[in-house]
Amino acid sequence: MIRQLIEKIQKTKAPICVGLDPMLDYIPEHVLSKALEEFGETLEGAAEAIWQYNKEIIDHVYDLIPSVKPQIAMYEQFGIEGLQAYVKTVNYCQEKGLLVIGDAKRGDIGSTSSAYATAHIGKVQVGSNRFTAFGTDFLTINPYLGTDGVKPFVDVCKEEDKGLFVLVKTSNPSSGEFQDRLIDGRPLYEMVAEKVVEWGAQSMDGTYSNVGAVVGATYPEMSRILRKLMPNTYFLVPGYGAQGGTAEDLKPCFNEDGLGAVVNSSRGIIAAYKQDKYKKYGAEHFGEASRQAVIDMVTDINRVL
């Protein structure tokens, strides 16, 4: 699967994913009110607004990018209806040729991780039939429970040719609280990184492994060390743009071949029309604002590569 992502990145020259993390207050008034008029001020109405909003953005950016990263929490908060919008979004992106990174950060004991792997990147058996539940191409996972909580995901990756990104060093302000603590003189995130390499060795797909790592853009010095520790691991890099990471901060996430990282931007792209820089498009043309924001992000990143 990672090979497919790399091919798409090389084709588009865009090492990015667009974070489809819709909040109701990002959605332009005309989209929101149309959905709420049709379905009422209900979960169904909210889900319809999210879906129409996503669709417009996808239609405007799909030819420029290799991948998207919907954050499932933003859908989960609207319950079953919200998750139906998630599934529609995943399917629609895949129809448009995009790879979908399900950002779910799941992780549990073995038997439970196995069920999550089935849900998100695998297939579930019912009688003699097999079904896809959420069907993303990649999934983000949490390593706190150790190898037996991660292995079921790696197994499904191998069986189904899917990919993972394991949390190593996250982009948020308090990520250091546990992740940076020193164990025998080295931070916890380095130990997790070493495990990611070990897990990843079981699912190589060309030069890189299907088991990638989440490494925040906001800590470039740490990215530099992690890049060396995990030479064949793809990084999913959150934290660019709205969270404060710059293109220069991203550079250490890449290998010398220009590969090795896929940079996410959510708000900076999907709510671009709200920024001064893209105001001229107006809320009516929010999809065009998102398109221009993608072009600008790609230019900005390629400048430093």
Added chain:
Amino acid sequence: MIRQLIEKIQKTKAPICVGLDPMLDYIPEHVLSKALEEFGETLEGAAEAIWQYNKEIIDHVYDLIPSVKPQIAMYEQFGIEGLQAYVKTVNYCQEKGLLVIGDAKRGDIGSTSSAYATAHIGKVQVGSNRFTAFGTDFLTINPYLGTDGVKPFVDVCKEEDKGLFVLVKTSNPSSGEFQDRLIDGRPLYEMVAEKVVEWGAQSMDGTYSNVGAVVGATYPEMSRILRKLMPNTYFLVPGYGAQGGTAEDLKPCFNEDGLGAVVNSSRGIIAAYKQDKYKKYGAEHFGEASRQAVIDMVTDINRVL
């Protein structure tokens, strides 16, 4: 919320929760085949089987216990239809007077954790209406991202009078891989425990905090230390029974007042009819087998308290 749990525990004299973690191969043939005949070998059929199975168990045990703990992964693997069975199960348990611990182990950066908190223990705003998405009373969460990933959950606990159980020391074999590593001479799980106490101080509900901890039954020496470190923190204790933890192993999880822990058993209760001990009930009467297994579990635990 923790006060409500304690009251129910005192009333039932049963410091336990029943883990509603349905696997298709736990479900008796007559329940499964009836559902698949009605809805086909589909996700809908699987979801119906799960729901009927859960309902029969709940009907047979609800008067004996304070709480249940559905593991959302087991529903999530059947997609939207599976999650509909989760919601039905949560609602039905609450109608029966049970407190529901949603075992979802969510956790992310602040804004995302906030959406998860809304989804599982909060209410979501759509226009002038507020809706409950999954609506459990408690939620399990993962601390790997640190305070800013946990705080949104604590905030919702305060607003809505709900509860949390934060992963501290999990019951699985490789939990020690990261959780036991020494930082300044002390294991990581102790540092997490200290943070749980700090987070919990913001949401006290009587003697105990609404912010509890997940502490596996399989590591009793560690439970003893954690009990002392977190005197006012309720423990959710997985690992009893099928995972190998005995009643003696549980003892250190309790305080001297006989409170402080709620012990989970999943397979041992819901698939009791498959054990030699309860075989006499037969698959037709699996609910009665579960009832007897609950009675036996409660007797076993009270013996050591």
